[in-house]
Amino acid sequence: xxxxxxxxxxxxxxxxxxxxxxxxxxxxxxxxxxxxxxxxxxxxxxxxxxxxxxxxxxxxxxxxxxxxxxxxxxxxxxxxxxxxxxxxxxxxxxxxxxxxxxxxxxxxxxxxxxxxxxxxxxxxxxxxxxxxxxxxxxxxxxxxxxxxxxxxxxxxxxxxxxxxxxxxxxxxxxxxxxxxxxxxxxxxxxxxxxxxxxxxxxxxxxxxxxxxxxxxxxxxx
Amino acid sequence: xxxxxxxxxxxxxxxxxxxxxxxxxxxxxxxxxxxxxxxxxxxxxxxxxxxxxxxxxxxxxxxxxxxxxxxxxxxxxxxxxxxxxxxxxxxxxxxxxxxxxxxxxxxxxxxxxxxxxxxxxxxxxxxxxxxxxxxxxxxxxxxxxxxxxxxxxxxxxxxxxxxxxxxxxxxxxxxxxxxxxxxxxxxxxxxxxxxxxxxxxxxxxxxxxxxxxxxxxxxxx
DNA sequence: GCATGTGAATAGATTCACAGCG
DNA sequence: CGCTGTGAATCTATTCACATGC
Numbered sequence: 001x002x003x004x005x006x007x008x009x010x011x012x013x014x015x016x017x018x019x020x021x022x023x024x025x026x027x028x029x030x031x032x033x034x035x036x037x038x039x040x041x042x043x044x045x046x047x048x049x050x051x052x053x054x055x056x057x058x059x060x061x062x063x064x065x066x067x068x069x070x071x072x073x074x075x076x077x078x079x080x081x082x083x084x085x086x087x088x089x090x091x092x093x094x095x096x097x098x099x100x101x102x103x104x105x106x107x108x109x110x111x112x113x114x115x116x117x118x119x120x121x122x123x124x125x126x127x128x129x130x131x132x133x134x135x136x137x138x139x140x141x142x143x144x145x146x147x148x149x150x151x152x153x154x155x156x157x158x159x160x161x162x163x164x165x166x167x168x169x170x171x172x173x174x175x176x177x178x179x180x181x182x183x184x185x186x187x188x189x190x191x192x193x194x195x196x197x198x199x200x201x202x203x204x205x206x207x208x209x210x211x212x213x214x215x216x217x218x219x220x221x
Numbered sequence: 222x223x224x225x226x227x228x229x230x231x232x233x234x235x236x237x238x239x240x241x242x243x244x245x246x247x248x249x250x251x252x253x254x255x256x257x258x259x260x261x262x263x264x265x266x267x268x269x270x271x272x273x274x275x276x277x278x279x280x281x282x283x284x285x286x287x288x289x290x291x292x293x294x295x296x297x298x299x300x301x302x303x304x305x306x307x308x309x310x311x312x313x314x315x316x317x318x319x320x321x322x323x324x325x326x327x328x329x330x331x332x333x334x335x336x337x338x339x340x341x342x343x344x345x346x347x348x349x350x351x352x353x354x355x356x357x358x359x360x361x362x363x364x365x366x367x368x369x370x371x372x373x374x375x376x377x378x379x380x381x382x383x384x385x386x387x388x389x390x391x392x393x394x395x396x397x398x399x400x401x402x403x404x405x406x407x408x409x410x411x412x413x414x415x416x417x418x419x420x421x422x423x424x425x426x427x428x429x430x431x432x433x434x435x436x437x438x439x440x441x442x
Numbered sequence: 443g444c445a446t447g448t449g450a451a452t453a454g455a456t457t458c459a460c461a462g463c464g
Numbered sequence: 465c466g467c468t469g470t471g472a473a474t475c476t477a478t479t480c481a482c483a484t485g486c
Contacts, residue, residue, distance in 0.1 A: 009426075012455060018422040022401060035467065044403040047467095048457055055469055063463045063468045080422050081429030088421075099320035100417070108418035110425065149428055150421065173431050174424035176417075180243060182265040190427040192420045196321070196397075197329035199413045200309070200371065201239040201301050203395035204331065205230075206411040207370055208302030210394050233477060256445065268445095269479055276447055284446045284485050 009079070013053045017076050019043045020050070024073045035066040082110035087147050089115040089172075091163050092155030093123055093133055096178060100154055101128045114146050115139075119159065136166070143170035150174045157181045164191075230300070234274045238297050240264045241271070245294045256287040303331035308368050310336040310393075312384050313376030314344055314354055317399060321375060322349045335367050336360075340380065357387070364391035371395045378402045385412075 023042035027034060036054070040047040054060060054067065060075050061067045077083055088111050090097050101116060116128055119136040126133050134142065142148075151167040153160050153175060160179035167175055168185055177183055177193045185191055244263035248255060257275070261268040275281060275288065281296050282288045298304055309332050311318050322337060337349055340357040347354050355363065363369075372388040374381050374396060381400035388396055389406055398404055398414045406412055 010455070014426050015419075015423055017426070018416075018419040019403065021422070023403075037467085042403070044405065046457075048459095049455090051468060052456080052470080059469070061468050064466045065464070066467065079426070081425040082422065084429075086421075086425055086428065095320040095323050099316040102316050103417070108421065111418075111421050150424055174428045176420055176424060182240065182244075182263070184265070188432055190424055192424055194415055194417070194420060195239075196324070196415070197332075198236075198239040199397055199415060200307075200329065200332050201242070201303065202236055203371055203397060203411055203413055204302040204307055205235050205238070205300070207307065207395045208305070211409055231477070258445085267479075269481095270477090272446060273448080273478080280447070282446050285444045286486070287445065 007056055007058075009056045013056055014080075016043070016045065016049075016053055017080055019045075020053070021073065021076045021080070021082075024069055024076070027069050030069070032069055033062075033066045034069055034072075036061070039067070077110075084110070086111050086149040087114040088112060088150045088152060089117060089139070089143075089146070089148050089167075090152045090154060091117045091136065091139070091167075092153060092159075092179075093118045093126075093128060094154065094156075097152075097154035098128055100152060100178075101131070111150070115142060115148070119155075136163070139166050140170050143167075143172065148172050150176065152176045152178070153183075154178045228277060228279075230277045234277055235301075237264070237266065237270075237274055238301055240266075241274070242294065242297045242301070242303075245290055245297070248290050251290070253290055254283075254287045255290055255293075257282070260288070298331075305331070307332050307370040307395075308335040309333060309371045309373060310338060310360070310364075310367070310369050310388075311373045311375060312338045312357065312360070312388075313374060313380075313400075314339045314347075314349060315375065315377075318373075318375035319349055321373060321399075322352070332371070336363060336369070340376075357384070360387050361391050364388075364393060369393050371397065373397045373399070374404075375399045 020039060020043055023039055036050040037047040040050045057075055057079050060072055090101055090113060093116055101113060113131065116131050116133045117136045117139050118124065118133050121135065123133050124135045148170065149172065151172045153163050155163055157179045160177065160181050161183060164175060164183045164185055168189055173189055175189065175191045177191055180195050180197060183191050241260060241264055244260055257271040258268040261271045278296055278300050281293055311322055311334060314337055322334060334352065337352050337354045338357045338360050339345065339354050344354050345356045369391065370393065372393045374384050376384055378400045381398065381402045382404060385396060385404045385406055389410055394410055396404065396406065396410065396412045398412055401416055401418060404412050
């Protein structure tokens with residue numbers, strides 16, 4: 001218990017913990033306990049992987065029984081840092097930024113959008129949801145008092161690196177980047193990217209190589 | 222030409238090809254040739270990885286010189302299936318679906334949104350961009366004539382699996398899922414997911430474990 | 443000479459298979 | 465007996481290092 005949080009958890013495991021978490025939430029009214037097999041099925045992975053993943057957090061299961069849903073839920077939440085609150089800013093309020101700002105469910109437990117920024121003076125002052133858009137130049141001044149932890153970049157590609165630099169300078173440690181560029185940031189800052197055209201292109205690759213649909217051939221070439 | 226496309230390209234490589242592609246597009250006006258080192262820098266990976274990745278496509282570089290930008294661009298595009306056109310449908314036109322439908326740049330080269338579907342009768346008939354929303358029930362009937370290849374699910378979690386089932390039944394081979402659920406589909410169908418709260422939760426993990434910013438360290442370079 | 447292309451080495455992730463324990 | 469927890473085996477991806485060929 002003393003050294004919890006000092007274990008090294010593989011990246012691949014970290015990426016799956018949120019999926020387990022979501023599966024467990026769906027069980028909130030169900031039985032108090034769940035097997036690795038059932039959890040695996042819900043999460044779309046195999047049981048050995050679930051057990052291995054959960055073993056990195058500690059031995060929170062009971063042999064012959066399974067995992068206590070509530071307890072596991074708490075342990076995963078804690079491991080992911082969701083027992084604390086992370087203030088989030090969205091930068092860039094075009095179509096996408098607005099959708100994100102309004103998206104119920106974007107802000108799962110633990111995250112709270114506390115500020116919106118845009119470089120366009122025409123947008124400054126406008127309300128989106130229950131926040132007012134501030135000018136990007138105010139980011140530096142507001143970051144500390146808001147305790148900003150996460151910046152969501154929803155600007156065009158051309159300004160994304162500049163925004164990232166400002167976020168880093170403001171002490172923000174995590175960036176979620178929707179702009180189609182590779183950001184460069186110092187090693188102590190984490191970046192995750194969401195890139196729609198990359199996802200489509202990956203799908204295109206496998207679509208192209210699909211085992212030809214013999215029966216009904218829509219393949220117009 | 223005969224066996225191209227029969228090589229087995231690792232998944233990790235496929236996921237990086239779009240990034241190389243984007244980097245190459247940025248060079249369209251630049252020099253005609255690029256080294257693995259420079260491309261690596263642009264793509265945010267290392268040079269050995271670039272060379273290994275590109276070697277799976279064939280030997281398209283010139284020793285002592287580098288890769289011809291135009292040629293490489295074409296080879297990667299072809300490998301990714303971007304030399305053909307993939308008709309895309311968006312299902313679910315709430316905040317997110319609308320943003321996607323309007324998002325310039327969502328539709329990179331090779332993709333074209335050809336239909337919008339929603340289960341809500343109140344939305345049917347409404348125009349978004351230059352398309353009209355159809356009722357979800359019409360999906361089955363329209364899919365073949367539209368030659369739908371990719372379905373983008375932007376519905377709430379509760380209906381996503383139903384929509385996926387309809388897409389599969391309609392012969393759609395690729396799904397991009399924005400709903401926070403694990404979809405189950407037959408093996409011949411590809412699914413990619415984009416899940417904002419999962420990304421935030423992953424960031425939260427690393428944010429929590431960040432080397433404490435005890436001293437005010439603004440690493441600006 | 444110089445940058446690609448690629449076997450060999452290493453690291454990382456997944457799966458197996460079973461010992462361990464409730 | 466059933467299900468977890470985990471070493472060992474396997475598979476995948478990354479990196480190294482250098483022979484290869486323009």
